[in-house]
Amino acid sequence: MTMDTSTRPDEVAAGERSLAARARADGVRFLLALFVNLEGKQCAKLVPVEAVDSFEREGLGFAGFAIGAIGQQPGDPDVVAMPDPASYTPLPSVREGLALVHCDPHVEGEPWRYAPRVILKSLLAQARQRQLELKAGAEIEYFLVTRDAEGRLVPADGRDTAPHPCYDARSATRMYDHLTRVSTTMNSLGWGNYSNDHEDANGQFEQNFAYADALTTADRVITARYVISMLAEQQGMTATFMPKPFADQTGSGLHLHLSLWREGSALFPGTGTHGLSDLALRFLAGLLEHAPGMQAVLGPTVNSYKRTGAISTRSGATWSPRQITYGGNDRTHYLRIPDEHRVELRAGDSAANPYLALAVALSAGLDGVDRELDLADPCHPELPPTLLHAVDALTTDAVLTAALDTVGPGVADYYATRKSDEFFAWHTTVNDWERDHYLTAF
Numbered sequence: 316m317t318m319d320t321s322t323r324p325d326e327v328a329a330g331e332r333s334l335a336a337r338a339r340a341d342g343v344r345f346l347l348a349l350f351v352n353l354e355g356k357q358c359a360k361l362v363p364v365e366a367v368d369s370f371e372r373e374g375l376g377f378a379g380f381a382i383g384a385i386g387q388q389p390g391d392p393d394v395v396a397m398p399d400p401a402s403y404t405p406l407p408s409v410r411e412g413l414a415l416v417h418c419d420p421h422v423e424g425e426p427w428r429y430a431p432r433v434i435l436k437s438l439l440a441q442a443r444q445r446q447l448e449l450k451a452g453a454e455i456e457y458f459l460v461t462r463d464a465e466g467r468l469v470p471a472d473g474r475d476t477a478p479h480p481c482y483d484a485r486s487a488t489r490m491y492d493h494l495t496r497v498s499t500t501m502n503s504l505g506w507g508n509y510s511n512d513h514e515d516a517n518g519q520f521e522q523n524f525a526y527a528d529a530l531t532t533a534d535r536v537i538t539a540r541y542v543i544s545m546l547a548e549q550q551g552m553t554a555t556f557m558p559k560p561f562a563d564q565t566g567s568g569l570h571l572h573l574s575l576w577r578e579g580s581a582l583f584p585g586t587g588t589h590g591l592s593d594l595a596l597r598f599l600a601g602l603l604e605h606a607p608g609m610q611a612v613l614g615p616t617v618n619s620y621k622r623t624g625a626i627s628t629r630s631g632a633t634w635s636p637r638q639i640t641y642g643g644n645d646r647t648h649y650l651r652i653p654d655e656h657r658v659e660l661r662a663g664d665s666a667a668n669p670y671l672a673l674a675v676a677l678s679a680g681l682d683g684v685d686r687e688l689d690l691a692d693p694c695h696p697e698l699p700p701t702l703l704h705a706v707d708a709l710t711t712d713a714v715l716t717a718a719l720d721t722v723g724p725g726v727a728d729y730y731a732t733r734k735s736d737e738f739f740a741w742h743t744t745v746n747d748w749e750r751d752h753y754l755t756a757f
Contacts, residue, residue, distance in 0.1 A: 334400045334416065335367035341405045344412035348375050348396050350420055351431055351537055353384040353730055354615065355668040360396075371398055374421065385420065386429030386729055395421045402534050408500040409545045417534045428723030431670035432533070437721045438674050439529060442681065447582075449677050452526030452572035452657070453536050456665055457543060458518045458560055459490065459552045468560060470518025471552040479630050481515040490520065496546050497522055497539075506535060515630050516564035526572060526657075529677070533669040536569070558614070558664035559621040563629045566622030567665035569613075573598075573676060574657045583656055588690065589643055590655030596690040599641060599650055599658055601683020602676060603690070606639045606649060606662070608712035609679055610698055611705035611734060612671045613663040617741040620701050622664055636661055638696055649698070662698065671719070678718035703738040706731050 338346055346367055349359040358377065362370045374395040379387030385394060396418035405414040420430040427433060442449060459471040470476075475486045487494065494511040501508035507525030514521050522539070526532065540556060547554035559566035575582045575598065585592025591599070602609075614623060625633040634646060641650035651659040663672050682688075699705035709715055709731055716727035 333368065334371045334398060334403060335364065337400075337403055338364050338367055338414055341414065342412060343405060343414040345410075345414075346370070346398075347406075347413060347415040348398060348418050349415055349537070349541070350396055350418040351668065351670070352382050353386075353429060353431055353668065353671070353726075354733070355431075355666065356383050357537065357541060358382050371400070374398070375418070377420075379422070384429075384730075384733055385427070386726065387422075392423050394427060397421055404504060404538055406500070406542065408496055408503075409542060415538060415541070417537070426722060428720070429726055429729065431668050431674075432530075433722055434719065434726070435530060435533060435670040435674045438677055438718060441721070442677060446577050447681075448576045449529040449673065450526055450574050450576055451529045451532040451673055452523075453532050453669065454521060454523055454568065454570040454572075455536060455539050455543075456514055456519060456521045456567035456569070457540075458516070458555045458557070458567065459493065459520060459547055460518055460555055460560065461552055471547075472518065475513075475517045477517070480513055480517050480519075481630065483513050486513045487511070487520075493546060493550055493552070494520065494522065497543055500542055500546075501539070514565070514567075515632065515634055516561065516566075516628070519565065519567060526574075529673045533673055536669040556665040558616065558619045558666050559625070562621070565628045565630060565632070565634055566625065568622075568635060568661065569663040569665050569667045569669065569672065571660045571663055571672060571676065572657045573660060573680070575680075581656055583658075585655070589652045591652070594684055595655075595658070597683045597686075597688050598680035599652075599683070600688035600690045601680045601686075602650060602658070602660060603639055603641060604683060604688060605675070605679035605712055605715055607699055607705065607708035608715045609675045609709075610662060611702070611709040611731070612675045612715075613660075613667050614702070614705065615668065615734065616666050617702050617738055619664050619666060620699075620705075623662065623698055624700055635664075637698060639698060640696075641690070674721075675715050675718050678714055682714045701738065702734060706734045706738070 344364055346362040347359050348362050351357055360375055374397040376393040376395050379385050379391050379394040380389045398416045398418050402417035419433050420427040460468050461471045463469045472489050480486055498508045498511050501524050510523040512521055544554045583591055583595040587596050623635050636649040640648045642648045644653050649662055719727040
């Protein structure tokens with residue numbers, strides 16, 4: 316990873332113009348004012364360009380309880396979405412005249428403590444007080460699916476049936492229109508898309524873009540999920556970020572490449588193990604120590620543990636960690652160290668909320684730095700086997716609960732309760748596996 320300290324002229328000019336002026340200059344007719352709740356649901360309203368001035372000044376009201384996991388009851392005051400002009404993103408490839416802007420939810424004039432973007436921004440600000448900046452890259456994996464005549468979920472490409480489809484040239488070419496539209500959109504926005512490929516499972520793809528500061532990367536993950544989904548729908552497909560839609564196939568990850576910087580200088584390169592600095596090694600040690608609790612955020616669904624718990628797949632590899640290990644350029648590890656500039660955290664899946672994932676990773680890593688932890692064999696060798704185990708680990712991890720509660724109290728408990736409820740809702744559901752095994756067994 317190399318540091319680009321240059322500033323594009325259009326970025327300077329954009330910073331001097333109002334959101335409405337930028338939208339009008341780009342021929343935008345509607346602005347999608349978007350934010351996500353704690354579970355990653357994308358919530359938005361369409362704002363006509365004629366109302367963008369007032370939107371930028373006053374925000375846009377939402378009934379908070381209707382949003383879902385945002386810490387509100389029906390009688391609570393409105394959640395007001397305040398736009399971040401720096402995140403303004405024209406999206407003519409999705410709809411002509413459309414642009415998107417990420418928002419920070421507020422309640423009664425204060426940043427709302429249950430809002431994932433607000434949580435990450437608070438932790439990044441605390442890191443800046445220490446003259447530290449977290450940079451991140453993200454690998455976005457997903458499936459393109461449809462339903463067959465019997466209503467079964469199948470890969471959208473009916474010819475995508477090979478037992479080892481990863482990097483298959485013909486499968487990628489059959490999805491050329493979709494992949495190139497996504498790539499062109501990313502590059503038109505200056506993201507630096509550099510790779511688009513067929514992944515290890517039938518119907519699975521990955522599209523990569525350059526790393527950036529952590530907040531920008533988290534915004535781009537959410538924007539990319541939106542763009543990928545919309546462009547897939549336009550071609551009669553569904554893009555799913557469900558971690559493991561097929562039991563016999565590899566699941567989808569959200570691998571995060573992390574590094575710390577200070578005043579434009581990379582802090583990870585050094586003379587220690589794997590060419591890393593003492594700071595980097597302690598950061599990695601923090602990630603390992605807090606791995607069990609972090610998994611409740613990195614793998615936030617019941618389905619997530621079908622991915623990390625998989626023993627084998629049709630291709631012969633799961634590409635997801637089962638144990639909390641670290642090593643060099645080895646994709647079987649929880650923490651992969653491809654070079655001295657970064658560490659790849661491989662436990663996150665495609666359902667992970669990128670704001671929360673980066674928030675807990677930053678907090679865990681900096682705890683390792685503060686406590687000068689040694690990078691040794693981790694105390695907890697296995698990842699939690701279920702969402703409930705991960706939630707239990709989260710609730711007993713003071714560093715991670717403090718990270719989620721960084722803007723105000725109650726967020727960690729609220730998140731843990733929702734995730735526990737999700738587990739038990741699944742656990743009390745009678746499914747085909749149980750009927751197949753028990754219906755006439757006794």
